[in-house]
Every structure is written in C-alpha cells, then in structure tokens.
Amino acid sequence: MTDTTSTTMGAAIRPRSIHADDAAKARLKKRYAAEQRFKWIGAAAIAVSALFLVLLLSTIVTQAWPALRMNYMTLPVDLSTAKVDPGALGSVNYDAIIQEALAAKIPDATSRQDRRLVRGMISTGAGLQLRQDIARDPSMLGKTVDYAVPVDDFADLYLKGLLAAKGSVVPLQSAVTVSADSGDVDLGFDKGDILTFAHAAGATEGENGVLNLTSGAASLLLEVNGGIIKLTEVSPAANDGSTAKGTVIVRPQGTAQAAGGAAKLRVIDAPESSRKISDKEIVWLEGLKGQNLVESRFNTIFFTGGASREPELAGVWGAVVGSFLTMVVTLAIAFPIGVAAAIYLEEFAPKNRWTNLIEVNINNLAAVPSIVFGLLGLAVFLNFFGLPRSAPVVGGMVLALMTMPIIIIASRASIRAVPPSIREAALGIGASKVQTVFHHVLPLAMPGIMTGTILGMAHALGETAPLLMIGMVAFIVDIPGGFTDPATILPVQIFMWADFPEPGFQQKTSAAILILLVFLIIMNAIAVILRKRFERRW
Amino acid sequence: MVTYLVFALIALFLAAYFAGRSKALSSVGGETSKLHSLPSQHGMFLALVSVVPALLALVVWSLITPGIESNIVKSNFATELGGLGIPQVEAFIRDARAIAFGGVVGFTDATKEAAATLYKTVHARSVWAIVAVCAVLAFAGFVWGYGKIAPAYRARHIVERIVRIFLIACSAVAILTTIGIVLSLIFESLRFFQQVPIHKFLFGTHWSPQSAFTGAGTQQGAVDPNIFGMVPLFVGTLLITFIAMLVAAPTGLMAAIYLSDYASKPVRAVAKPILEILAGIPTVVYGFFAALTVAPFFRGLGESVGLGVASESALAAGVVMGIMIIPFVSSLSDDVINAVPQSLRDGSAGLGATKSETIRKVVLPAALPGIVSAMLLAVSRAIGETMIVVMAAGLAANLTANPLEAVTTVTVQIVTLLVGDQEFDSAKTLAAFALGLVLFCITLALNIVALRVVQKYREQYD
16 A cells, blocks of 8 residues: 555656656667677677688689699700601600700709709600690601690799799909809809808808808808809808809809999898708799790680699599589489479378378478488498499489488478469369370479579589599599599599698699589579569469 | 490480481371371380380499409409509509500509400490490380380380489489488498497597507407597597587578668678678688788787797687688578568567567577577588688697687588598597587487477468
C-alpha cells in the first residue's frame, strides 16, 4: 500500500524523469557507443575477409607474372654436314653442338669447372628442342643458323631479376695496373678508394690491414681494359695506394695502366655463397645480354608443354588436358544421373521410408569429406574393379560421385520452383506424367539446373584430395590422349609443383594457379549469366 | 573395337526408332488416332528393347574385364611374378598392358613381351565375346519388339515404365555410393584391426608408421601395433580445427550480421561477391598460400618477439583454414539470421532497443540452434579438409597443444600413407582406411548432431 501513496505523492512533485537525467544520458551514450562498436566489428569482419582475398590474389598474381615470359639465348649453331649428318639425324649429339656455339661466345671459360658452368647456363632440353625443330624444318641443315635456345632456370631467374641484383657500377678514382691478363693476377691502385669499397662490402680484416673478400663479403668486380676481374683480397700499400689480388673472369685487352676514372667497380651486394648464381655466370650473362643475344619471349613452353623436372621446360598443357578429360567424364556421369535422381525425388517419388532414406543419404553425401571419396575410388574402382591407376576415367567417376549431391540439390530446388499450374495445364490436356515432366517442367527448370551443374563442376575442377588417392599424383610427362591414359590434373599439378624445391617452380605454381582461377572465373561467370538471363521467377 | 560397338548400338537405336515408328504408322495406314500410343512412342519402345540389354551387358563387361584379364595374366605368369611385391606386380601388369595396347612403357623385357602377347589374345577373345553377346541381345530384342508393335499395343506404358525404372536407379546411386563408402572403409579397416588391435589404434599415443624399419608392416607378421596410435593425429586435428574456428566463427558470424542488418546496398554488392570468391577458391590454392606466405610470416613474427615458431606450425595451417571457412560460416549464419521473423526485430525496436541490442538479445538467441548447427558443420568441414594441412602442416606426429609447433592431422596421414608406391596389403596402407573410417564417423556424427540441434531446439514462429 505504501507504493501507491508514494507514486501519487511523486506525481505531485514531478521530479525529473529517470529517462532524462544525467545518468540516463550517460547510459544512452554508452549504448550508442556500443552500437557503433558493434557495427564497426561487423565491418571489420568483412574488411578482414576482403584483405585476405586481396592478399592472396596479389601474392599469386605477382608471383605468376614473371612465369609468363622466358629468356632465350640466340646462338649461331653450326649445322653444316660435317657436324650434322642429314642421313643419321637420330645419332647426332645436338646438345654438344649447342654447347660448342655457346662456348665460342664465352672464350674465357677454359677450365673444366668453367665449362661446366657455361653448359649449365642453357636448358638441358635445348638439344631435344633443336632436334625437333630440325625434323620440322630440314632447310636449317647444312649451314650455320641463329637459333634461340631456352636458358636454364637459374639463369632465367637471374635475368628476370629474381635471383640476385645486377649490382651497382661505380667509377674508380684510382689508376689501375694489372699484372697479367689471365688466371690469378695482382693489381696496383694509386689511391686508396678501393679499400673503402672493400670495407663497405663487409670484407674480413686480416693481418697488416689485408681485407679478405672471399668469405661472405659482397662481390667486387673490377672492369678494367675491357676485362673483368673479381677481387679476392685488397690491402693498403705505400703512398696512399693499395694493391689487390683477383681472378680474371673476362680477359682484359692488355696490361697497360688504366687512367684514373677509367676503371669501374661493380658491387653485387649479395655474397656469392648465399645466392644460386655465381659471379662468373652473372658476368657471362651480362656479356651475352650486352651482345643482344638474350631476349625475353612469351613463355610458350609453359602453355604447351607437359610436366618436367626442369622448371624451364615444365608446362601445364598436360594437366589442362587431363583436367578437361576428367571433367568430361564427371559431367557425362554426374549430370544425367543427378538430374534424373532430382526428377524422381521431386516428381515421382512417393513419400515413404525409401525416399526419405535417399534424401538423408544425399544430404549426408554432400557433407562427406572429399578425401573419403578418394578412399572409395581406391578401394572400389582400382582394387575391386581393377581399373587403371591415374586415369581420367577413374578420376572423373570419383569426382562425379562427389559432385552428384550438389547437382541433385540444385536441380531439385529448380524443379520445385516450377509452379504447379504448368503441370496441371499439361495433365489437363491429356499428357502423361512422364510427358508433363519431360516436355514442360524440365525445360523450364533447365536454366537453374545448368547453373547448379556449372557450380558443381567448378567445385570439382578445383578438387585435389580424392585424386591423390587414385594415383593422379604420378609424374607424367606425356600429354594424355584418352580417358584411360595416365594423366594428372591442374590442381594436382599445382600441388606437385608447390612441393618441388627448385625456386623456378614457385613462379610456375603461381602461374598454374592463375590459369586454374581463370577457368573457375569463366565457369562462374557463365553460371551468373545463365541465372540472370534465363532464370524465371513465377 | 569397343568404340565401334558403341557406335553400332547408337546406329541401331536410331534405326530401331524409325523402324518402329514406320511399322506403327503403316499398321494403321497412317491414321494415328487408331493407335493406342503415339508412333514415336512405338519407335522409342523398339529402340529401347533392342539397345538397352546390349548396352547393360557392355557396361558390365567394361567394368569387370580389366580385373579378370589382369588376373588371367597374373596366374599365367605366377612363377615369374612369385618373388615380387605388389607394386612390382602392378608395374609389370601396367607395362604389359601398355605394350599390348599402346601407351607409356616403363621398360620392357622378354617376360613382359610374352605377357603382353597373352594380354592381347585374352583381350581379343573377350572383345569378340562381348560383340557376339551384344549382337545376340540386340537382334533378339529387335525381333521381339518388332513383332509386338500393333495398333493396340501399349508402347507408352512400357516406355514410361522403363523411364521410371531409370529414374529410380539414378536416385539409388546415392545410396549405392554411401554403401560403397561404408563397406570399403569397414572391410579394409577390419583387415587392419586384425593386425593392430583396435584399442591400440584408438588410444595409442605414438604414431610413426612411416619409419621404414620398425615393423610398419612391409613384411607380413612383423607389424608393431605400438606405432599405430592415432591420439596424436586426433589432437593435431583438433588443435588446427580449434584455431580455424577461432578465426572463422567470429569473423563469419559478424560478417553475416553486418551483411544482413547493417550493410548498405552498395556495400553488400561488393561484400557478397568477395565472400563467394573466397568460397570458390580451390583448397590447394589456400594450401600454397599458407605454405608460401602465411607460415614464413608467422615464423618471422615469432622470431622478432623471440619465440621459436616451427616452419610448419599448426597456427599457419589453422589460420588459413579459418579464412577458407569464413564464407561457409557466414552463408549458413546468414540464412539462419534471415529466417528470424521481422516481427521479433520490430518488437524489440518498439521497446527502444538499439539495433545491436536487438541482434544480441533477440535475434541471436532466436537463431542460436541454427548458428550452433552451422558451427558444427564448419567444424566437420575443417576436420575433413585435406589440402591446406597437407601443404602447410607437418608430417611428424607430435602430441602437443602448442600452436607454434608442427602437428599432423588425420587427413595428412591418409594422404602420406597412400600417395606413392605402396603395397596394398601392408598395415601401413590399411591404416589409412582405418583413419578414413574414423574421419567418416566423426563428420557423420557432427552432421547428425547439427541436424538434431536444429530439429530439436528450433522455435517455430510462423
């Protein structure tokens, strides 16, 4: 009872409303702040997803970009009858001919080690390529032709600037004398500026101020009298001068003293031991480049070749063909069966335990991990039926089983969306149930079914794990010609390349991913267009 | 030869269709109204009865002959193949087949050539057999069906019954697939559990079947059951899944809330495709991204604060898997949140609640069963995910809960046990099927629980 009295009393005095006092204002402010916070957290979630997407795509694209081009070396290859017997093209050592042509361009590489380095600068597949080109165009024979050969992957990466910097070139103030023009030489400088460079290069200091450049220091390459000498040791000398020891990489033209400012010093910051390409190779490649013998071309090998252990010879075409064959099988199995199952479940099936079981099954299959389908394929298709390993037909069957639930679910939704009036009209003019479905309902549901099918196929195209189980991870060089040939597919190729240790494969992997993504985008775009243009809403 | 057979059957199908049609028409002198069924239905009837039996025989033949042929060759060369392991025998058969039918031959010798000759003769005989069977079936079907066609014959009923049987058979494929999965997993697992006791497999804490010398089952009877303990794999899977859900659950849920309740139309037009693209990127791409970018990033980050992060840390794999699952969580939550009736929101707004209060105190509680179910489905997806962990997680089975260390998962082990040359009967490969069975059971259980949660706790508003 006291309550009532106090309320009536309060009404008379009318204090400030609890909804307008300072505490309320503070409360409201807090609530609005919470509102803003909540909103921003939501926006941040979207932003985080977008950020990841951008990061992922930009990483892939920047990685893939260099792989679209490749460097070729144009060499005068001697195909005269003395070297290549037109009657016995099969027994010619084409590699040796190309090596000879390259060695002629680099006369300074005389020691066995150097020659091996030179040989390593062009791709091991160059001979085979020359042989194929001669078989295609025999008019090359009998003369010396300028022939472009692919360079080795490390050289290619260097020329693309991905392996080591070319180095900065600075003029040297000192006048330089060279003791000899080959082998290990002594150098004399009339000033001490070379010492500063050696210090900056991180040389280790020995006794009497001798600076050792061989272990872990940046490379100093002295360009003098048209030759190039790699410095190994620098030490101070009398009259502010300095002396140095070095190895000749490119023979200088004479040992006359080079005046101050005439000699140049190239500094390559990364120490030779920590990069995959030696100073000599860099000098030779730069030399060849200076003679306009190296050119960058569109990388046709990548788009037309099969798999290879050599990054410069590896291509995706084999995997693309394998993917295509696999998808054909998948589509041929999953589409008719999926659509038929959807028609049965939507149009004919009585509501009983059997159809209920089928429905539960389909929904469960859609959620089974893909790798389990691979185990199924291994146990049933390969071991029970004895179908060939690594074959697109088996891969296609496994992917079809995996894609079918997606197609069934999409087709059912699309068939359900066709209004009953269509069916009633058809039945009313005397069509049978089968005629109604196949003549009237199915054509109207087709755009939706196609959309679902394309999305399901896009999903199957990117699937990797089940195909590892049925042996599509094998290393297959040949481009598959049929459904039972051993093949690999694009995602599996990506997986395999990602595992290879050679740095050249990193770009290849990204480029292959880019190709896969392009296919997926095309498929999804078709699905979107189909949905926008043909799908009707009743 | 088989290709020609298929073409011949297609030609027969067309010929029978037109033959049946013209016979039906001529039987009534062109007056279609006197026919019980349409001429085209008579044609279809004849085409189906002539071709379908032969086609079924062909399908069965092409499924079973490769195995039978290989077995015949194997049994004929039993002495030569006696001392070889199963991969070598497989390689032998593959090469013999390649020599016989063209293809990539590994290397060849006299035995293989002989096997290839045998292969050729066996194959030629079986091809002739199937051609003869198909011819007989097609001829008999055609003659029988042609005789049946008459004005009163109910061709439509037969055709429609065949269509219906085809439709039922197609929908039964889903059941067959499930049965195939369950049977193949159970049979191989049972063979595994004969060699390794099931309790040692489920509760053992040491997993190293890849160690070449300690009883990994390469020789029969030398299986050491103590190296097949799957607890470390299970813990590793849970750890990575937990990290993934830590990323995906809040991000996905908040993204769904923002998109359904806050975002303006232009924002939605941009954000929805972003999530769809994230969902459409193949997992192998995520795996490459994890191994190439994210793992080194976490390693560098760890080094800069003085923590040792393994280069294949659970953290990197988990975070990338979380990103992969964000669109999955957000699209499922989006459906659930949109299913909450507008009247509830309006009521809450009418009481003076702000938007966020409405969401937190009205919408989310109402949508909770659906959200829980979505999260369970996401967990099931994360547990079954393979490529990201294969490429970014480790191979060594460490029993640890430290996300900075390398752990391995069930799916990684299935892949490593089955990829490459193996002997199919060794405990090592059978273990992969046992792991597959465990994986299948876990995901199935999660899916069923997710379904039950929705069925049991969903509020019916309409």
